[in-house]
Amino acid sequence: MYSKILLASDGSNHALRAAESALKLVTENFTKVTLLYIVDPNRIKKAPANSKYDEIFFRQKREEKLQSTEDLFIKHGVAYEVKMFKGDPEVEIIKFVNHHPHEILIMGSRGLSTLQEMVLGSVSHKVMKMAKCPVMVVK
Template sequence: MFKQIVVAADGSWHSMKAIEKTIELATGRDTKVFVVYAVDSSTSKADVLHNWDTLGISEKRKERLTAICEIAKKEKINYEIKILRGEPVQVIIGFARTTNADLIVIGCRGLNPLQQMVLGSVSHKVMKKASCPVLIMK
């Protein structure tokens, strides 16, 4: 059904729900899964405050994605991890376009209506701007 799926991941609970659904969609099929972790300025600042060296920051980011790799290997999924810099919405949409993705899967933090109105959500913005179908996991 889907030949190329881009799934947004950061190791959070919501992104793991997106990963689980992506694995379900890709299992037993000839599907390539791109796991995209977008690192924006706020993520970088938080990482620097918790780790003082570049190697430590890189290792922490990889650790967040370890569980994803284990699940994908177990299910024999053809996957690739991409850690990309930039604003998450633009990174996810741009990467999906570049790879001709058939689907984007993304988790939803479950903001309340006021938070969504004021802040907007990454998943909502991706859904509005993407040129392919978007599956938002709650």
């Protein structure tokens, strides 16, 4: 169905369900999935201050968080690449999808309550408003 799918993932259960939804949109041998992982340094406890170890630390975090998603793609023979950036997830996702066109962006919802979402907003809601391509949010 799609030849270029962007999957934004944080390794959560919602993100894994989004990966399963992405698999349903894959056309055999014609689809490439870009797995986008954003590390928010403000949310990681005890992140090392030394930049020499910074890259290793964030790569390990990515591997921990995305292992089940990568295993799923490998099991189904889906071609994928991983892109990792540091920063505010909503800003980095929007920046990436708007500068690297994909046919669809798939991401999981955070499952915030209605009140929290009204007050704080959610990453998926903000991305939906700013992305220049269709966005599928999976609960």
